Amino acid sequence: MGLLDFIKKIEPDKKKSPFLHTLYDGFFTFAYAPNEVTKGGVHVKDGMDLKRTMITVVIAMQLCYVFGTYNIGHQHFNALGMYPGFLEGFNLKLAHGLIKLLPLFIVANVVGLGIEFWFAAKKGHGIEEGFLVSGALIPLIMPPDLPLWILAVAVAFAVIIGKEAFGGTGMNIWNVALLARVFVFFAYPTTMAGDQVWVSGFEEVAAGAAPYYGWAHNLFDSLFSWGGLDTFKAASSSVIVDGFTGATPLALAYQGGWEAVTDVYSTQAMWWGTIPGSIGETSKPFILIGVLILLLTRIASWRIMLSMFIGASLMALILNAWDATPFMSVPWYYQFWMGSFFFAMAFMATDPVTAASTNTGKWIYGFLIGFVGMIVRVLNPAYPEGWMLAILFMNTFAPLMDHYIIQSNITKRLKRA
Structure with missing residues (x-):
């Protein structure tokens, strides 16, 4: 408690030095959890x-x-x-x-x-x-x-x-x-x-x-x-x-399909992540460990993750059936070996602020990210990856999804009443 008391004594005056007080408050709350609660009998306390x-x-x-x-x-x-x-x-x-x-x-x-x-x-x-x-x-x-x-x-x-x-x-x-x-x-x-x-x-x-x-x-x-x-x-x-190439598997897939990819990278290398790409997006096992942590702590929504996987898989199967370009012929399950799908699913799509809030909305939101993202990845010649654009696109429509789902629930309850 001696250190805590000392830190409280050096707190800058909020009116005289607002910026210094803001810095102090930021570092203080980073180091210590507030031990004060709202007065009254209706306060709900949660450790998270x-x-x-x-x-x-x-x-x-x-x-x-x-x-x-x-x-x-x-x-x-x-x-x-x-x-x-x-x-x-x-x-x-x-x-x-x-x-x-x-x-x-x-x-x-x-x-x-x-x-x-x-x-x-x-x-x-x-x-x-x-x-x-x-x-x-x-x-x-x-x-x-x-x-x-x-x-x-x-x-x-x-x-x-x-x-x-x-x-x-x-x-x-x-x-x-x-x-x-x-x-x-x-x-x-x-x-x-x-x-x-x-x-x-x-x-x-x-x-x-x-x-x-x-x-x-x-x-x-x-x-x-x-x-x-x-x-x-x-x-x-x-x-x-x-003979060295700095091309990613996705770029090679667009140029020559799955054969062009496996001529340069093995499926094992793509799975473990010993390939070129964005710094944190290549290693699938380590990303999936992060997924497990987020699910066990209930920080991220499993509905968004699962529906995103379903949407991407469905669109990949449709593209396999179409089979009009080399990229479309890549087996649907190997689409998850390439690129940043798992990283986008774990750490981007599940952002609680920008994602849908209702349970039904989460299913729709995640599914559309997977579905649209796979379209952008395979059919866009200028950008052979689609999760960034798909997530931002669905961020825009997430409030609208929640609005109509809530309004639908209100309408149903009013009819019952």
Whole structure:
């Protein structure tokens, strides 16, 4: 209690220093759970407050962070034809991944939280915990070499236009993390699409291209040399091997169907996630562990997840029957081996603020995301992945779904009355 008393004593005056008080309040509520309740006999207390809800989601995606960090380095050295075994060159792969991911995480959270702190101070209320999840999600859905200034602009756009303009946490109608991604995709498409963006550490992903290493790599080299480990200096003279492609399985599927995919990647590699792609979206087992955590804690809706899977499966079966292009011929069940379906299902579609709230609405909402997302993935030549657009589209219609479902229930009850 001595530390708690000390922290309470240094609380800034809310009127004299509103911004400092907002910062203080944010860090205080992050460290301690409020021990005060509303006076009276009708107060309902629940251990799962907003902070704990958000932290649970962040915990559920930690394995995606661990694997994604390492996979950044694995893809880099795979392009050089070095350390082909997944655990070979462990220190270099992990270090390269940290060098690429940490700046993305820091910039996303500093910009996003900075804006939220400023708005909270202006409004005169406490800092909301809503950006905890968005700040953790945004780095995972970006390419590893995304310029930091583009990320900063995208986060500012998503927080200001997509969230604060609607009133802050709990008021936004679109998923904030997806807004940041869609901003980058449409404003700076060459940094988000194509074969050049998914493998980091090269000016150009082409045969004969040499890697570039900066001061952070040199710093790690000093540590690795001291420990007798392999260094980046030894790899700096290597070049991208002939025949290497930075294309994702989805891009290959669009070009030549399932055969084109399996010529480059095995089904095992696609399942475990040792392939190019957005940082946190490749490893299906680790994402499914996050799904299990969200379901066991009842943070995410199983109705949305199941209906999304049903919708995507149905549309994939229809496309298999149509079979007019190579992509349509990909067996429906292998559609889930490629791309970011499970990540979108677990951490994006189930956002409780932007998803449908009624149980019936959740079934319709999830089903349409899966159905429409598969259409966009397979039939859109410019963008062979569809969950981002499908989720944002259904975010827009989720309030309308709930409205008509509630009105229908009211009408039925009035008739009974």
